[in-house]
Amino acid sequence: MNRAVPAPRSLSETLKFDARELNSRRTFFQLSDDDLARLKGLRPFAERHMDDVVEDFYRLILSHPEARRFFPDDETIRRVKRLQRDYFLQLFDGVCDLAYVENRLRVGAAHERIGMAPRWYIGAYRHYLAILLDRITADVPDPAEARASYQSMLRLVGFDMSLAIDAYIAANLDTLGRHQAAIRELSTPVIKVHDHILLLPLVGAIDSERAQQIMEAVLLRVIGEKARAIIIDIAGVPVVDTRVADHLLKTTAAVRLVGGKVILTGISAQVARTIVQLGVDISTMYTVAELSEGIELALGLVGKQISTGAT
Amino acid sequence: MSQRGNIPILRVGSNLLTTIHIDLHDTIAEAFQEDVLVAIKNTGAKGLVIDITGLEEVDTYVARILADTGRMAALMGAHTILVGMRAEVAATLVRMGFAMDTVETALDVDDGLAMLQARKALGRK
Amino acid sequence: MADVVQRWEMPIRTEDDVILVRRKARMLAQERGFDAFATAALTTAASELGRNALVHGGGGGALIEHLADGTRSGIRITFVDRGPGIADMARVLAGGYSTARSLGLGLSGTRRLVEEFDIESAPGAGTKVVICKWTRY
Numbered sequence: 001m002n003r004a005v006p007a008p009r010s011l012s013e014t015l016k017f018d019a020r021e022l023n024s025r026r027t028f029f030q031l032s033d034d035d036l037a038r039l040k041g042l043r044p045f046a047e048r049h050m051d052d053v054v055e056d057f058y059r060l061i062l063s064h065p066e067a068r069r070f071f072p073d074d075e076t077i078r079r080v081k082r083l084q085r086d087y088f089l090q091l092f093d094g095v096c097d098l099a100y101v102e103n104r105l106r107v108g109a110a111h112e113r114i115g116m117a118p119r120w121y122i123g124a125y126r127h128y129l130a131i132l133l134d135r136i137t138a139d140v141p142d143p144a145e146a147r148a149s150y151q152s153m154l155r156l157v158g159f160d161m162s163l164a165i166d167a168y169i170a171a172n173l174d175t176l177g178r179h180q181a182a183i184r185e186l187s188t189p190v191i192k193v194h195d196h197i198l199l200l201p202l203v204g205a206i207d208s209e210r211a212q213q214i215m216e217a218v219l220l221r222v223i224g225e226k227a228r229a230i231i232i233d234i235a236g237v238p239v240v241d242t243r244v245a246d247h248l249l250k251t252t253a254a255v256r257l258v259g260g261k262v263i264l265t266g267i268s269a270q271v272a273r274t275i276v277q278l279g280v281d282i283s284t285m286y287t288v289a290e291l292s293e294g295i296e297l298a299l300g301l302v303g304k305q306i307s308t309g310a311t
Numbered sequence: 312m313s314q315r316g317n318i319p320i321l322r323v324g325s326n327l328l329t330t331i332h333i334d335l336h337d338t339i340a341e342a343f344q345e346d347v348l349v350a351i352k353n354t355g356a357k358g359l360v361i362d363i364t365g366l367e368e369v370d371t372y373v374a375r376i377l378a379d380t381g382r383m384a385a386l387m388g389a390h391t392i393l394v395g396m397r398a399e400v401a402a403t404l405v406r407m408g409f410a411m412d413t414v415e416t417a418l419d420v421d422d423g424l425a426m427l428q429a430r431k432a433l434g435r436k
Numbered sequence: 437m438a439d440v441v442q443r444w445e446m447p448i449r450t451e452d453d454v455i456l457v458r459r460k461a462r463m464l465a466q467e468r469g470f471d472a473f474a475t476a477a478l479t480t481a482a483s484e485l486g487r488n489a490l491v492h493g494g495g496g497g498a499l500i501e502h503l504a505d506g507t508r509s510g511i512r513i514t515f516v517d518r519g520p521g522i523a524d525m526a527r528v529l530a531g532g533y534s535t536a537r538s539l540g541l542g543l544s545g546t547r548r549l550v551e552e553f554d555i556e557s558a559p560g561a562g563t564k565v566v567i568c569k570w571t572r573y
Contacts, residue, residue: 173507215405216473219398226418253410257401259394259418334459336451337487368458368476370483371542399476406477407545 011105012098015170022098029159031096035152040094042149047089049135053128054084060127067123070116091156104160108167112175118165125161129154188217196228197298201291203236211247215254222260229298230255233291235266245274252285261286261301265294318343320350326358326427327351327389328420332365340376347380351389358427359384362420364395371409381414390430392416394423438503438510448515449495454486457498461513464502468509469571477549478511478569484542485515485565493517493563503568512552512568522557529555 012018026032058081061067071077090103111121132153140146187210191199198221202214222230232248234240240248252262263286267275275282286301288294318339320329327350333339347359361377363369369377381391394417404410417423446457461482465475482498489496496517503510522528528543543565547553552568 215402216398219401223398223418228418250405253412254401254405257393257404257411257416258396258398259416259422334455336455338451367462368480368483370480370487371545372484372487397472397476399472402473403476403480403549406548407480408548409545 010102011109011167011170012102015105015166017098017101017105017166019098022096022101025159025162026096029155029162031155031159035155036094036096038149038152039092039156043089043092043094045136045139046092049139050085050088053088053131053135054081056131057084057124057127060131061124067120070114070120091153096156096159101163104163105167107160108164109171111164112168112171118168121164122161125157129157184213184217188214190217190221190230192225192227193231193295194299194302196226196302197295198222198225198227198230199233199291199295200230201233201236205239206237206244206247208243208247211244211251215247215251218251218262219254219258222255223258227260228302229261229263229286231263231265231291231294231298233266233294234264234271235268235291237266240268240271240274242274242278245271245278245280249275249278249280249285263288263294263297263301265289265291318346320346322354322356323360323424325356325431326360326424327354327356328360328362328424330362330365330420335366335373337372340373344376344380344383348383348387351384351387356389357431358424359389359391360417360420360423360427361391361393362395362423363393363400364397364419366400367397369396369400369404371404371407374404374409374411378411378414390415390427392423392426394419438505441502441504443499443501446498446500447495448486448489448497448517451490454483454490457486457500457513458482460500461511464500464511465569468502468511470509470511470569471572474569474572478513478567481546481549481567481569482513484546485513485567488542488565489515489517489519489563493519496562503570505570508571510568510570512566515565516562518562521559521561521563522555523559525555525557 058077062071062077071080087107090100093100111118133150136149136153137143137146140149187204188200191201193199198218200214200218206214218230218232221227232251234248237244248264252264255262265288267287267289275287286294286297288297318329318331318333320327322328327347329343329347331343335343347361350356351359359381361380363377366373377393381393384391391414393411393414396416415426417426444460446460447453448457458479462475462479465478470478486498489498494517496515496519499514499516501512501514503512529547530544543555546567550567550569552566554566555563556565557563
């Protein structure tokens with residue numbers, strides 16, 4: 001998709017993940033500095049098993065036909081394996097600060113981008129832990145020590161999982177918000193037809209929510225473009241009942257308040273009837289049947305006129 | 312010009328221009344109304360532009376004072392144009408059912424003054 | 437279910453107090469990501485109700501609460517006064533009263549600016565009005 005990319009902002013910032021939140025979450029996951037120190041001590045163990053663990057991990061994931069869909073070709077698989085090795089080693093860095101958090105949040109956001117829902121990576125994390133449990137019990141002879149090591153891993157992996165899910169949800173909401181903004185924009189396509197003259201061709205049904213969006217978009221554009229007049233063509237609105245008519249009249253009144261004028265065009269006999277039945281004072285309104293007349297009227301209002309024929 | 316309130320009222324040719332730039336509460340709004348009427352009396356101004364670009368909210372009471380000021384000014388021979396209303400203020404007033412029908416409006420100060428000039432040229436009162 | 441994240445109690449004894457309530461509401465609305473239209477609707481409603489509490493209720497207080505329901509932020513404001521109360525509520529809410537300080541239009545108009553509007557009043561027992569507005573999504 002081709003879209004203007006906003007200035008980069010860290011995910012921790014977007015999610016308001018600050019030092020206080022870091023502290024609170026580590027406490028909840030019982031992730032202490034002792035755990036981090038223990039994991040750092042296991043670094044040689046991690047380096048020794050890194051390649052095997054990652055191989056095992058992908059063997060399990062790729063054996064599931066649906067999970068496999070996320071890895072279309074060998075190149076992708078090679079790339080994610082490389083990333084996975086980095087990820088795995090970071091578990092044994094003995095560091096859990098805001099930079100670590102940012103890194104983990106990016107993992108969650110990346111999953112949202114490829115459409116991988118949380119159920120997949122929660123399952124993947126489980127595979128991870130199962131593999132680690134086998135290795136640690138085989139490698140560490142003292143059962144108490146092995147158990148403590150596994151507990152530390154469990155805490156950090158659980159912590160990671162919570163971050164990935166936070167990021168996934170935030171990215172999802174963000175996508176939703178952008179789609180809604182795009183729909184809003186499409187549903188109120190305000191066009192500049194001339195200096196100080198705007199045109200809004202309305203198509204489709206108008207409910208209260210859309211009516212409010214229309215009013216807001218129209219007001220912002222009228223002020224932004226210093227428009228003296230905006231033509232609202234309602235020929236494409238299938239039903240203009242008293243509620244829709246009332247919304248249009250409110251928009252007209254609001255545009256008047258900011259110093260512009262609304263010209264309503266595309267008025268059918270039925271709409272005329274509805275507006276009169278509302279008991280509205282139409283002496284102050286500009287309404288015409290056809291869009292072309294509306295444009296002429298608007299030009300007249302800003303002191304211009306269309307010359308007919310070559311002279 | 313001697314004033315009760317602290318909203319400046321300037322003379323521009325035969326018209327008055329006033330820019331409301333502070334958070335209005337009722338007493339300030341009432342003082343403003345009186346100041347404007349006194350200024351019209353003292354100057355014999357034929358037009359008045361009230362610029363509310365700086366107002367982030369206008370409730371029904373302040374809207375009523377502004378509308379009433381325009382009608383009172385009209386009784387004293389001055390035509391009022393309200394300019395610079397923000398989009399969100401207009402939307403809010405209309406939703407509340409207060410469309411200030413009696414007041415003429417313009418986009419900004421320049422447009423407002425130009426409209427007063429045009430009226431003068433037409434010889435309207 | 438919405439949780440109360442933070443709350444502020446403010447007195448309404450003077451016109452300046454009303455301004456302070458509406459400024460607090462504006463700051464909070466902007467901080468919580470309300471757009472300009474929603475912010476103006478909320479602060480204008482606060483202005484109307486603050487004036488009512490001061491002028492018709494002889495003063496009282498406002499409670500501003502920041503709410504969260506997981507995905508959205510809300511702002512709830514409760515205005516309480518110990519004034520004479522409202523005898524003919526139906527008429528006031530229909531916008532029928534038009535006293536010098538616009539109680540009628542103020543209340544009926546305010547109702548259209550917010551998502552939740554609740555009013556309790558009885559003659560002699562004061563008035564309590566609760567309004568609430570949420571970020572859009």
